[in-house]
Amino acid sequence: MNKQEILNCLFSNWYHLFRRHTIKSFLRKFSEKNTENVKFAKLNHRAVVQLGGKDTIEHLQGLVTNDVTLLPSSKCMYAMMLNTQGRIDHNLILHWNDGEVLIDCDESRADIFMKLLKRYKLRKKVEILERNDLNIWQSWNESCSNVMPDVKHHVCANPDPRVKLMGWRVVSCDQPCDDVMMTSSKDYHIWRYKVGVPETDIDLPPGKSLPLESNLDFMHGINFHKGCYLGQELTARTHHTGVVRKRLIPVEILEGKVPEPGTSLRSENNKSAGRLRGVVGGKHGLALIKLDYEGQILTTSGGTKLKGQRPLWWHNEGRSYSDGA
Known part of the structure; x- marks a missing residue:
């Protein structure tokens, strides 16, 4: 190997080493910068209802707008429960947790929701209980929607199924993270209003709001190919006419x-x-x-x-x- 070949080899090794170091340094700084902007809020307006038993999926499949048979693979999904007139009764986020379903629902109407679940259970093998030991948390980053928070203490942690800009939805007994900016639920409500995501009974008055007018279709909350479910007729008819x-x-x-x-x-x-x-x-x-x-x-x-x-x-x-x- 002559002198020029030796110099070329040294330069090539130095260049690739420098390039790898620069990329790693950039990614580390990018991650650190965006992690610093992550916010966490405890959502006291949400409660957790747990369903377990061999007929859990079948039971929910006949009650909510989304295809619950896909939940074990998707891990988290958005859905609504309608009344018999096809208007919104409850807006829900479903979390899959080792064979059980944790349902994130409105805290002020959790008792009503549980009564409906029990009313339609009939003889299905389903156990329904409220998990007062669990809380709902939201993590988001206004500058980067896909940053994964460093969640240390959680039962479930998934990207928000409605819109990626909403960040991550977390079910946890305790504060999920030790080193992030804890903020108020008011900041969370401001952020979701900016994004355009309804969640509370003020946004979705029970018994009055229509699911497609409430953007359920745009937020991945309905499956138009599943079988029958409570209140389906009006929603299906509106979808097929294509007029909202x-x-x-x-x-x-x-x-x-x-x-x-x-x-x-x-x-x-x-x-x-x-x-x-x-x-x-x-x-x-x-x-x-x-x-x-x-x-x-x-x-x-x-x-x-x-x-x-x-x-x-x-x-x-x-x-x-x-x-x-």
């Missing part, structure tokens, strides 16, 4: 006092445009708006001005959507 004229979209208050939930909204030409569902932080909210008026300045009778904008992860012409990645 109103949807829940995030709104921002531009000026004026914060309106009450349920306040009517008027368009720029003074036509009925929809209704406000809720506001958090004095600025961000959700409203059920006719899609013809999306993007316009809307007003209330009290003079408050708002603007609604469809989320970036949302659909294109009502037919497709992205997942916020």
Whole structure:
């Protein structure tokens, strides 16, 4: 090997060593930077109901909008339980946990939800109980939606099945992480309103809200190919007609006092445009708006001005959507 070949070999080895070191250093700094921005909030407005027994999947399959037979492989899914008229009764996140299903539901209506589960159980082999020892936590990062939190203490931890921008959903007895920024549930509500995700009974009034107007289809919460389930008829008919004229979209208050939930909204030409569902932080909210008026300045009778904008992860012409990645 001559002198030039030796120099080329040394340069090549040095270059690849430097390149590997640079990439590792970049990835480490990127990870550290984004981990620093991870927020964790305990969601006291959510409760955990556990279902176990050999007929658990069959029982849930006839009650909720999603295909529960896929839960053992997907580990986590979004779904709703409708009433017999096809309107939303309960919005749920289902977690698979070693043969049992942990259902993340609204805390204020957990007793009602459990009564419904027991009413429709009939002779199925299913055990239903509320897990007061478990809590629901949310982890998110506004600058990077897919960062995996360093969860040390948990029963289940999965990417939020609704929208990737929402981060991670965690079921845990204790605080799941020791070295992250713990924040309030108010910060969580502000973030989900910015993203455009409904969750509470204010956003989804029980017995009044329709699942497709509430974006259940865009948030991976319904399977149109599964068998029959409670309240299916109206939802299936609406889906097959392809016409959904109103949807829940995030709104921002531009000026004026914060309106009450349920306040009517008027368009720029003074036509009925929809209704406000809720506001958090004095600025961000959700409203059920006719899609013809999306993007316009809307007003209330009290003079408050708002603007609604469809989320970036949302659909294109009502037919497709992205997942916020």
